[in-house]
Amino acid sequence: MKYAIVGFGTAGYHALKAIRTQDPKGEIDVYTNTSMPPYNPMLTTYYAVGKLEYEGMFPFGSLESIQKEFPFELHQEEAIKVHSEEHSVETANGQKEYDRILIATGARAFAPPVKGLKPENAYLMRTVEDAQRLKERLQQGDVKNAIVVGASMVGIKVVEVLQKQGINTWLLDLAPYIFPLAAYPQVAQVIQERVEQQGVHLKFSVTIDHMEEEDGQQIAVLTDGSRIPTDIVGLCIGTRTNTQVVDEKIALGKGIIVDQHMQTNVPGIYAAGDCCEGNNLENGQTQLIGLWANANRQGTTAGNNMAGQEMVYEGNILHNITRFMEMDFIGFGDNRIEGEVLEYGTLGKGMYIRLVLKDHRIAGANILDNCSISGIVKNYMLRLFGGDTGKLPVYQRAALESAGLSSAFLDELEGKIHGCH
Amino acid sequence: MKRYVIDLDMSKCVSCGACTVACMDQNDFVVQDGRRPRRNIFDMEQLEDGKVCFHHLSLGCMHCTDAPCIVGCPSACLSKDPETGMTIYDTTNCIGCHSCAMACPYGVPAFGADGKMTKCDGCYLRIQHGMLPACVKACPFGALQLVDLDDPQQAIPAQHSLRQSSLELLKAQV
Numbered sequence A: 001m002k003y004a005i006v007g008f009g010t011a012g013y014h015a016l017k018a019i020r021t022q023d024p025k026g027e028i029d030v031y032t033n034t035s036m037p038p039y040n041p042m043l044t045t046y047y048a049v050g051k052l053e054y055e056g057m058f059p060f061g062s063l064e065s066i067q068k069e070f071p072f073e074l075h076q077e078e079a080i081k082v083h084s085e086e087h088s089v090e091t092a093n094g095q096k097e098y099d100r101i102l103i104a105t106g107a108r109a110f111a112p113p114v115k116g117l118k119p120e121n122a123y124l125m126r127t128v129e130d131a132q133r134l135k136e137r138l139q140q141g142d143v144k145n146a147i148v149v150g151a152s153m154v155g156i157k158v159v160e161v162l163q164k165q166g167i168n169t170w171l172l173d174l175a176p177y178i179f180p181l182a183a184y185p186q187v188a189q190v191i192q193e194r195v196e197q198q199g200v201h202l203k204f205s206v207t208i209d210h211m212e213e214e215d216g217q218q219i220a221v222l223t224d225g226s227r228i229p230t231d232i233v234g235l236c237i238g239t240r241t242n243t244q245v246v247d248e249k250i251a252l253g254k255g256i257i258v259d260q261h262m263q264t265n266v267p268g269i270y271a272a273g274d275c276c277e278g279n280n281l282e283n284g285q286t287q288l289i290g291l292w293a294n295a296n297r298q299g300t301t302a303g304n305n306m307a308g309q310e311m312v313y314e315g316n317i318l319h320n321i322t323r324f325m326e327m328d329f330i331g332f333g334d335n336r337i338e339g340e341v342l343e344y345g346t347l348g349k350g351m352y353i354r355l356v357l358k359d360h361r362i363a364g365a366n367i368l369d370n371c372s373i374s375g376i377v378k379n380y381m382l383r384l385f386g387g388d389t390g391k392l393p394v395y396q397r398a399a400l401e402s403a404g405l406s407s408a409f410l411d412e413l414e415g416k417i418h419g420c421h
Numbered sequence B: 001m002k003r004y005v006i007d008l009d010m011s012k013c014v015s016c017g018a019c020t021v022a023c024m025d026q027n028d029f030v031v032q033d034g035r036r037p038r039r040n041i042f043d044m045e046q047l048e049d050g051k052v053c054f055h056h057l058s059l060g061c062m063h064c065t066d067a068p069c070i071v072g073c074p075s076a077c078l079s080k081d082p083e084t085g086m087t088i089y090d091t092t093n094c095i096g097c098h099s100c101a102m103a104c105p106y107g108v109p110a111f112g113a114d115g116k117m118t119k120c121d122g123c124y125l126r127i128q129h130g131m132l133p134a135c136v137k138a139c140p141f142g143a144l145q146l147v148d149l150d151d152p153q154q155a156i157p158a159q160h161s162l163r164q165s166s167l168e169l170l171k172a173q174v
Ligand SMILES: Cc1cc2nc3c(=O)[nH]c(=O)nc-3n(C[C@H](O)[C@H](O)[C@H](O)COP(=O)(O)OP(=O)(O)OC[C@H]3O[C@@H](n4cnc5c(N)ncnc54)[C@H](O)[C@@H]3O)c2cc1C
Pocket: A006, A007, A008, A009, A010, A011, A012, A031, A032, A033, A034, A039, A040, A041, A042, A043, A044, A045, A077, A078, A079, A080, A104, A105, A106, A107, A108, A125, A126, A153, A154, A157, A242, A245, A272, A273, A274, A275, A289, A290, A291, A292, A293, A295, A321, A322
């Protein structure tokens, strides 16, 4: 068998590992447009702030050590096109045919141009180069004021880096509150208060309209007319899937559409990780779920199926844990769905959980200031979405109670799930 | 590679706490650190179908096959010990992100003042040297057992086994 893996992030790495384990003799070509081993985009801010060494961004070690463990042919060249009819990968050096092809090209940080913003003052956060650029700029010591646009999980991590350097930092978003894709407004309110207490300025329902220069100082002019002096601008507005390599025969939404084997609509061509749309267990539709664990599972599933092993990945729900400025915020499921609200704890004073119940399921959850209940709550949500009858086994109950949830709350939750209250 | 786990026979445990004390001793556990111990015992009273039921449990890492915590960690701190199959860790690059806690359906990973993760490592070094995990050795009732997954004779009867009764639940974890 001849295999191609296009893109060598964590999804590509996990596929390589699975293929090599199943097929020790197969020919595996890995195409990568970087000269680095697979890195974790989520670790970039930890490197920028000095919490991780450079090597720490590469969780699976060097290219040499990976090659030794799971032998493959490295092609350090950008794939230009994956041709679905010919089953081939095209690069500047020619075209090569394969039995199985995986597209694992991930995503890129995306920001529309800001009028008047000098490229040297604009910072994205996704790649190793992005992290190095920001780190080097901060080491120059000429940054006194900064603006970050995008109150997302990425945006807040960049804010944290800047704030730790003593930089006067603003966080803006067009949305009305922080973490708009995961938080309930009440929870967002408390998070915002805390972020402000730590000296970060927040402004919502606005963004930068354009930049001006006044006596050598860069000024951001916002859409509400206010003017903020700033030396650099962090753009954490969004991501775009890297789908330029697919031809018109491969089904595409916001990402490459895959089934539960991670196969595209073209047999023999697979996709995994941030470039693809897999199943969302909450609504049964395909959706981009750009998360590390998801990319790992998808890569492993694709690799096994490519090597002839039947493996199904049923999908995932939106889930995120963000630890920043000494707090944990956890968001599960779709925060737009409305339903019956069940809360435990006092918001802002120790462990707090807010659940939104709908149709005998937990449609969404926010947890603040406690990570140890999160794994069990997520497991419970997943089981309910999978059709489970919704009893918490005694050992999960024990762990939840020891973490601080009361048995009365758990009784109430189970009662409501079963609809007998 | 051997595939060992530490399983609990739920019909035999009496919540005496000998396992937890042995674990603390083995791992030089300092209570003042504020960290949750690696093994915890529970004595639960629950109303089930109008009857009061008593449950005795000793909970630590289940050393899951295809462990969700390994998949979830962004820094590859968690892994399987090639000799014993226990879920072990090296937190040199741990960033304290708590992703492992969000991934674990048993609520196992714990964090101390340094922000780094710790958990039960199955006493894999003891096992490598032919000894039992400290908790298993200490249990006076044979409730905790070191089980070789590839040896069916070693398994705890399914209806009493914590591991086997939670397999379905683990399947949902993605
Ligand atoms: C700042 C930040 C914070 C994050 N925080 C979290 C978090 O807290 N929790 C979480 O779960 N996830 C988080 N994520 C998301 C997580 O990092 C991703 O979901 C995951 O890394 C996706 O892996 P991947 O392999 O699909 O893609 P990528 O890591 O993007 O890898 C794709 C690779 O393909 C290469 N490539 C692209 N096109 C081509 C081509 N044509 N030819 C050859 N090579 C190509 C790219 O250069 C890249 O190396 C975060 C991301 C960022 C940026």
